[in-house]
Amino acid sequence: MYEIPQASAEQLSFQQIGKYSEQLPNTMILAINERAEIIQCNSLFLKETGYTAADILLRSIQVITDSERFSNTETEGSAALEQFQQLSVEPFPLALNKASGDLLRVTCMPILNKAETGGNYMLLLLHSLEPLSGGSLVQQFGETMLSDDHIGVILLDRHTRSIIDINPLASQLLGFPKTSIMNEILMKFFANAPNEYALICQSLDEGIPVRNYPLTWIFEDRHTELLMDVGLLHSPPGGVAGAYIIFKDVTNLRSLEKQVLRSDRLAMIGQVAAGAAHEIRNPxxxxxxxxxxxxxxxxxxGMNKEAEYTEIMLVELDRINELVNEFLMLSKPRKTMNEWVNVESVMREIMPIIASEGLLYGVTVSWTSEGQLPFVTADHEMLKQVYLNICKNGIEAMTQGGELTIKGYTAGEGKERSLVIDFTDTGPGILESIIDRIFDPFVTTKANGTGLGLSVCQRIMHDFGGSIRAVSTEIGSCFTVDLPY
Ligand SMILES: Nc1ncnc2c1ncn2[C@@H]1O[C@H](COP(=O)(O)OP(=O)(O)OP(=O)(O)O)[C@@H](O)[C@H]1O
Ligand SMILES: [Mg+2]
Structure with missing residues (x-):
């Protein structure tokens, strides 16, 4: 039920009535205030009369009926409403002017109500004397489609390009309640999707339906992946009278598709890397x-200078070797030790390394755990590598100093239970442009980075049935590593 936007005295007491009025299948509802202005209506009313909510709200009821019953209400206010109620204990016939200029004959049952904040308002329950736009089995089928919440449905008039009806999922997509959409022009809601709007218009004009058109619908930062169909409704003498648009939400399918693509790509990189790494290692x-x-x-x-050079060469060679080993890590099926690992002891071993690295960057590092942490099945050395890599990233991100807070705790129950470690830094957060790709190999923002750190970490965690997630804000990043136990 549409309510007038500003908080009026009458509005409060409508809330419950408003809720039910949308559920009454055959009753149109209007509410008028003491000045005989329409302050509420339900969507069935809009549907049967063809008005938009904006057309009639806060307008005199005489806009929609010529009946003299309401003529003195406007001037005499509350008293007139009461008098009106006394005269109208029985439902009375009423003719409504539809937006099209035709008449809609209804019976009207007035109910006088006291607003909780004082004053009166009157509810008019209207029952059409003509068959409502519903009835036959085919029409009922249409109604059912319009209440299906798995697909979005919009019914369009060809000539006015206005929305004759819409179902809950579609109005949710457009971002407005049904009563604010009914009979409005489609263009109003497709301002951000001009191509799709043009496609729908073309379909209407040329009589060619659209099938499975993929689009990304964006409303207030929410992205929904949709497949759109436009079907045509023909009027009896031939020609297109209108159209129905059907949206199917395929967001989940699309993200699955992306994941498959990504893992395909990673597998390929892995194979190439493994081949290359092997060939590099031997020479x-x-x-x-x-x-x-x-x-x-x-x-x-006694060639000291030359000795020093060879020393540097060895260090650099070892760096290459390490890099090559990391390539191999990414790709080759490795022998991982599945042992009982005490994460507390892993953390104890790496804390001195992290703390001294932190000292270089002016970063303080703290480690706390909630109670006794359980043992996990993993590889002690590899876990060390994962935690170290993430800490190193955090510290490197805080070029101006800061805090790296590491917290261990358990979460979930039964099969879902896991040991979680959060690594929270107070750095600038992860760059927006790479946030979706930080776990891909070779993605780096550092002059000397390989971009392999996180992809290796993720690979290791997957091997142990765990995962890594990252959340980034302007006040820092948090990497969450969890392992089942
Ligand atoms: N805590 C963090 N804060 C901000 N950005 C981060 C953080 N951790 C990772 N990143 C971003 O993710 C990128 C990829 O990290 P990754 O560890 O995979 O590679 P790298 O650190 O750049 O290189 P390497 O690990 O080989 O030194 C980094 O370059 C950085 O831009
Ligand atoms: Mg790194």
Whole structure:
């Protein structure tokens, strides 16, 4: 039921009536105030008369009926409403002017009500004397479609391009209650989707239906992936009289599709990386061996400068080796140890490393756990690597110093129970442009970064049946790592 926008005295006491009025299948409802202005109506009323809510709200009831019964209400206010009620104990016939100019004959049952905040208002229950636009089995089928909440349905008039009817899911998509949409032009709600609007108009004009047209509907930051059909309704002498638009929400399907694509891509990167890594490692071993021999010789001959160079070469070679190992980690099926791991002891081992790294960046690091943490089935060394990587990222993000807070706790029950560790930093948060890809390999914003850290972490956690999620705000990022136990 549509209520007038500003908080009026009458409005409060309508709330319950408003709720039920939309559920009455055959009763049109109007409410008028002491000045005989229409202050409420239900959507059946709009549907049967063709008005929009904006056309009639706060307008005199005489806009929609020529009946003399209401003529003195406007001037005499509350007293007139009471008098009106006394005269009208029985329902009386009334002719309503529809938006089209035709008449709709109804019986009208007035009910006088006291507003909770004082004053009177009158409810008019209207029953059409003509068959409502519903009745035959086919029409009932139409009505059922219009109440289905799995698909969105909009009925359109061809000539006015206005919305004749709409179901709950579609009005939810458009972002307005049904009573604010009925009989309004479609254009009003498709301002952000001009291409789709043009397509619908073209379909109406040329009489060609649209099938499974994919679109992303955006309303107030909510993205919904839809498939749209436009079907045509023909009038008996031929020609298109209107159309129905059907939306199917396929958001879940689309994100599944994206996930499949992503894992395909990762698998391919993995294969390439594994091949390349293997080929790089062999010559690397040879080079490293010779450099070691050089180093020994240079030291023996007192060639200090050269000895220093070979030292640097070895360090750099080890860096390459580490990188190559990480490639292999990403791709090759590895032997992981499935042992009982005490996460508290993992944290105890890495805390000194993290704390000293933190010192470099002016970051204070704290670790707390809620009670005794359970043991998990994992690999001690690999868990260390995951936690270290995430801490390192957090510390590196806080270039101006800050706090890295690590918290361990348990969550969920039964099969769902897990050991969770939150790593919260007070850095600038993850860059918007990469937030969806931080777990992909080679995604990095750092001059010396490989972009492999998080993808390796994720791979490891998946191997142990766990997961990593990231949440980012302007006051920092939080990485949540969980493991089943
Ligand atoms: N705590 C964090 N705060 C802000 N951004 C982060 C955070 N953690 C990760 N990122 C972003 O995600 C990117 C990818 O991280 P990842 O660990 O995979 O690679 P990297 O840190 O750039 O390189 P590497 O780990 O090899 O040094 C980072 O470059 C950074 O932009
Ligand atoms: Mg990293």
């Amino acid at each position: 690397l071993t040879a080079i490293r061996g010779f450099v070691q021999i050089f180093r020994k010789t240079t030291i023996e001959r």
